[in-house]
Amino acid sequence: MTKILEINNIHVSYGNIEALKGVSLSVNEGEIVSLIGANGAGKSTLLKAIVGLEPLKGGSIKYAGEEILSATGSGKASKKNLRPDVIMTKGISMAPEGRGIFAEMTVLENLEMGAFIIRDKNLINRNIEEKYEMFPILRDRRKQLAGSLSGGEQQMLSIARALMSKPKLLLLDEPALGLAPIIIQNIFDIVVKISKEENVTIFLVEQNAKMALSISNKGYVLETGKIILENDSDKLLSDPKVKAAYLGE
Amino acid sequence: MDLFNIPANELIQHLINGLTLGAIYSLIALGYTMVYGILKFINFAHGEILMLGTYSGYFLYYMLCDPTKGGSYVIIAFAVSLLFAMIISAILGITIERIAYKPLRKAPRLAPLLSAIGVSIILMNLASLMFGTKSKKFDYPFDNTPIHFGDASITPNQIMILVVGLIMMVSLKLFVDRSRLGKAMRATSENQAVAALMGINVNSIISLTFAIGSALAAVAGILIAMEFKVYPTMGQLAGLKAFIAAVVGGIGNITGAMVGGILLGLLETFGVVIIGIPQGLKDTIAFSVLIIILLVKPSGLLIKNRREKV
Numbered sequence: 441m442t443k444i445l446e447i448n449n450i451h452v453s454y455g456n457i458e459a460l461k462g463v464s465l466s467v468n469e470g471e472i473v474s475l476i477g478a479n480g481a482g483k484s485t486l487l488k489a490i491v492g493l494e495p496l497k498g499g500s501i502k503y504a505g506e507e508i509l510s511a512t513g514s515g516k517a518s519k520k521n522l523r524p525d526v527i528m529t530k531g532i533s534m535a536p537e538g539r540g541i542f543a544e545m546t547v548l549e550n551l552e553m554g555a556f557i558i559r560d561k562n563l564i565n566r567n568i569e570e571k572y573e574m575f576p577i578l579r580d581r582r583k584q585l586a587g588s589l590s591g592g593e594q595q596m597l598s599i600a601r602a603l604m605s606k607p608k609l610l611l612l613d614e615p616a617l618g619l620a621p622i623i624i625q626n627i628f629d630i631v632v633k634i635s636k637e638e639n640v641t642i643f644l645v646e647q648n649a650k651m652a653l654s655i656s657n658k659g660y661v662l663e664t665g666k667i668i669l670e671n672d673s674d675k676l677l678s679d680p681k682v683k684a685a686y687l688g689e
Numbered sequence: 690m691d692l693f694n695i696p697a698n699e700l701i702q703h704l705i706n707g708l709t710l711g712a713i714y715s716l717i718a719l720g721y722t723m724v725y726g727i728l729k730f731i732n733f734a735h736g737e738i739l740m741l742g743t744y745s746g747y748f749l750y751y752m753l754c755d756p757t758k759g760g761s762y763v764i765i766a767f768a769v770s771l772l773f774a775m776i777i778s779a780i781l782g783i784t785i786e787r788i789a790y791k792p793l794r795k796a797p798r799l800a801p802l803l804s805a806i807g808v809s810i811i812l813m814n815l816a817s818l819m820f821g822t823k824s825k826k827f828d829y830p831f832d833n834t835p836i837h838f839g840d841a842s843i844t845p846n847q848i849m850i851l852v853v854g855l856i857m858m859v860s861l862k863l864f865v866d867r868s869r870l871g872k873a874m875r876a877t878s879e880n881q882a883v884a885a886l887m888g889i890n891v892n893s894i895i896s897l898t899f900a901i902g903s904a905l906a907a908v909a910g911i912l913i914a915m916e917f918k919v920y921p922t923m924g925q926l927a928g929l930k931a932f933i934a935a936v937v938g939g940i941g942n943i944t945g946a947m948v949g950g951i952l953l954g955l956l957e958t959f960g961v962v963i964i965g966i967p968q969g970l971k972d973t974i975a976f977s978v979l980i981i982i983l984l985v986k987p988s989g990l991l992i993k994n995r996r997e998k999v
Contacts, residue, residue: 493882524885533886540883542876553876556869557888605888 441468443502444609444641445490450499451511452482452489459485461665462499467609467643467658472635474644474652474673476686477662483645484537486662487613490643491534492524503530503609529557533607535598537614543587547578550586550597554604564604571600574630592623596630603634609641610634616648624648628655649686653677661686695962698840703958709847711954712854716909717931718938718946719861720782720902726878726941727898730798733805734785735906736928737812738778740921742907743914744820746774747827756828767830771911775904782903783896791892816921824920827911850912857905858947864901865943874898878941926972933979939989948991953978 445467452460459482467473477483488494490501492509495517500510508527510518522530533554542550551571555564572579575596581589586597595615602610612631616624632655635642646652653659653673661669661682669676676682695703717739724732750756750770754763789808793801835842865871877884877894885891906924913927930953938949953975960966960974982989 491886493885523890524882525888525890528886528888536883536886540880540886542879542883544879545872545875549872549875552869552872553884553887553889556873601887 441470443467444469444504445643446502447486447490448500448502450486450489450501451497451515452485452494453497458497459665460489463662463665463667464499465660465667465670467641469608469641470639471658472631472642472644472656473658473660474646474656475660475662476646476649476652476682478647478686480664481662482665483647483662484613487534487537487611487643487645490611491532492522492527495521503527503532506530528605531608532611533602533605533609534611535595535602535613535615538617539591539594539598541586541589541594541597541601543585545586546583547586547589547597548582550601551578551604554601557605567604567606571603574633575600592619592626595619595623595627599627599630599634603638603640607640609643612642612644614646615644616646616651624651631655649682650677653682696840699962701839702841703962704955705841705843705847707955707958708951709850709954710958711951712850713909713912713927713950714931714934714953715947715950716854716857716905716912717927718935718950719858719943720906721932721935722938722940722943722946723874723898723902725935726943727874727881727895728790728794728801729941730790730801731805731932731940732785732790732899732902733802733928734789734808734812735902735931736924737809737816738782738785738903738924739906739910739928740816740919740924741781741812742774742778742903743827743910743919743923744816745777746770746907746911747825747914747919749773750827756830759832763830771908774907774911778903778907778910779900782899786895786899791895813921813925820921822921824918824923827914827919829915833915846912846915853908853912857908861901861905862943862947870894870897930972930975933975936989937978937982939992942989942991945989945991949989952990 443466447463447465449462449464450460451458451462463486475483475486485494489496496509496511497515498511500507508530509521512518542553551568552564555567558564577593578597578600581593586594589597599615615627615631619627628651631642631644634640644652644656653676656673659671659673659676660667669679669681720735721731750766753766753769756763785808789804790801793804829846831845833844833846835844865874873884873889874894874897876887877889877891881891913923931950934949934953935946937953938945956978957971957974961968961971966974
């Protein structure tokens with residue numbers, strides 16, 4: 441299987457605090473890969489690093505075989521690094537932490553922003569129509585300000601918006617955060633559906649380890665900036681360490 | 690009907706004067722509010738961008754024609770000069786942002802603010818040095834004899850201010866609300882990081898914002914120049930008043946800047962005639978309004994509730 445994303449020993453710091461201390465992982469094309477970890481483990485930092493929002497202090501990131509981000513030997517981000525908006529055009533799309541919807545724009549405008557890089561109006565309209573079919577509630581709410589949606593609806597909008605550019609790799613940052621259990625189930629069903637129907641690889645970052653591992657092929661466990669475990673998801677689910685620390689059993 | 694013992698015809702006259710003044714404030718206020726919307730800082734060099742744009746328009750205008758001769762050629766020369774002033778101001782706005790503000794984007798908020806004040810002082814003194822401190826007359830490209838209707842009158846320049854102001858504001862509103870780039874601008878103003886995740890080049894959007902705001906300031910500058918001449922400090926008071934207008938309407942809000950400008954223009958005009966504030970103290974009205982707004986509704990008239998970033 442070809443690797444769509446390869447992260448090689450990356451370091452990211454905020455001031456003197458090292459948030460990622462040499463993280464390596466890879467994501468195979470067509471799979472759902474999950475990264476689980478507690479609050480403050482560095483999960484969101486990792487996703488921000490992949491899309492170029494946090495500069496690397498060390499290591500490199502390859503997407504579809506091409507090196508998109510790296511750091512120089514002296515611990516500075518390379519000058520050749522791509523900007524986030526350029527990385528996005530390569531086919532990486534992210535539904536950010538805390539949903540990150542544009543609250544003062546309508547649902548429709550949010551979706552249009554997701555398709556900012558597409559110039560073909562007909563194609564944009566077709567994509568919007570597809571997303572409305574996937575999330576009928578968004579069609580009903582299309583003229584409302586996104587800020588007026590409920591948490592679950594905002595999460596759906598965030599995912600739908602991330603899919604508007606027809607990405608090859610979708611990064612999801614804690615889609616279950618702050619949602620009611622029944623809605624969480626709904627969101628994860630949608631993630632599985634997207635993976636099957638949209639021909640997109642999914643890299644999922646979650647605190648809800650049980651949910652994330654139950655829908656993914658492969659899993660990584662991140663603890664204070666380091667990968668401490670990696671395995672097939674079903675094996676992680678029965679791993680005693682994971683059970684004790686993340687599944688509350 | 691006599692309102693406040695002012696005859697109706699005089700009331701109409703004051704209304705016209707207030708609206709024209711307000712339209713100019715609005716045009717300038719838009720630049721402050723758009724930049725604030727995206728970068729959350731006040732571009733205190735905005736008045737100087739206005740002034741330099743006006744000078745460049747002034748020089749081209751007098752190079753192309755002799756306005757006192759009149760005729761259609763003068764009007765064309767005026768239109769070309771206006772466009773030229775807009776372009777120069779836009780380039781200046783973009784350049785200032787690149788040189789003086791962009792390197793400070795991650796610095797504490799006070800740093801770009803001080804940098805802006807510095808740019809403002811530098812540009813004002815540079816203009817005094819290059820063009821002299823003596824004010825220059827900017828002739829009307831047309832015969833500005835007032836047109837009388839009833840007992841009130843309106844000058845052709847006032848008509849132009851109202852028409853140009855209206856066209857600029859309506860097209861800006863349409864651009865921001867409907868166009869792809871306008872929407873990208875709003876997205877960037879809400880969340881730069883997420884806008885970048887959408888594939889929006891945030892730096893280009895910031896440049897575009899400065900370009901539009903600065904071009905509008907140049908238009909306002911030339912409209913002012915014809916009424917009050919061109920001089921190196923012309924952007925100071927106009928800029929300050931427009932800044933107040935932007936705060937009154939709700940800084941960061943485009944409609945707010947338009948409404949705030951018109952409101953301030955009307956208040957200044959009617960403050961003098963109704964309350965009887967002496968003409969010399971006219972400027973106190975704007976600052977009093979600022980103080981009242983900051984005390985009563987600091988977020989501005991058009992912003993419903995202030996959302997704190999969590």
